[in-house]
Amino acid sequence: MALPLAAVAAALLGTREDCVTVDELAARLFLRPGLVRAALEKLAEAGGLELDSDRACVVERIELALAAVRLGVPETVVARGLDWRMFEEYAARALSEAGFEARRGLRLHGRGGLELDVLGLDRAGGLAVAIDCKHWSPRISTPSRLRAAAAQHRARVEKLAAHWRRLGLPGGKWRIVPALLVLRESAPRLVEGVAVVPASRLRGFIEELYVLAEEPAIHVVKLKA
Structure with a gap:
């Protein structure tokens, strides 16, 4: 049996x-x-x-x-047994274990505000990764919904760069890699210039982040000093 x-x-x-x-x-x-x-x-x-x-x-x-x-x-x-908090905690812990400074729940209130689930910062290399945690059942992780989420996150990261100092983030030159964290193993690797990362591969993704940041297909947002 x-x-x-x-x-x-x-x-x-x-x-x-x-x-x-x-x-x-x-x-x-x-x-x-x-x-x-x-x-x-x-x-x-x-x-x-x-x-x-x-x-x-x-x-x-x-x-x-x-x-x-x-x-x-x-x-x-x-x-069905997971919630969005677990995804955020998992992402933040994986970043911290890899030597990144992890920040959760960044918020900018007011008109045209900003909400970001997890931000990882490597001050030494000036590299950041902005993660949007998508706790979706695979049944609703359709290609069209994934494309819409990627486009929204890409715009979110542009706004993050525009309000970087208002959010109390460290100055200097930064490159910001946008990423969606999902449960689905068969998700495409890249959508609308945004990295799509199955939770099971998150640690490997973080380890390769500096290499991935050089890929032309990824929409890396650059922040000047």
Whole structure:
């Protein structure tokens, strides 16, 4: 019998509890404890979950979600257990771990205001990445919607550059790379000059950011000193 990975992952992501026993989860899903434990072992091996003799604990929900996707759990199932805060936290943490200064929730109020989910700054190299987190179910991540989001984000980054100092951001010369963070693994790499980054590949994207900033196809916004 196939392991009930999708059902187990959905149950773990959909609850506010951090820990649950194997028997409790099996009863909740109307499955045999042995099958549930086997599925939990697979998820624990892939990341985001700790499993002992009789209890499973979610260490990091976004990591568990990405592990589930890697194991073949449908993205539509995983998306239901995530929210936009998890995406923002994940992006900010990945940037910080890579040595970037991460800022979340930049806001400029008033007419023609600005909202930006996550901004990563590398002061030494004068390189920034502006990330718009799209917590979309793959079912609604249509090409037309992705194009519209990319065009909006491109305009947002232009506005970010225009109001850079008003937002209290550091002076100097900067290059700003626009990026959309999505769950969908099969998303196109580039849309309307904006990088489209599946969450599972975010760390690799950050590592290659200086190389990507030189690509003519990416709409890098330059800020003069």
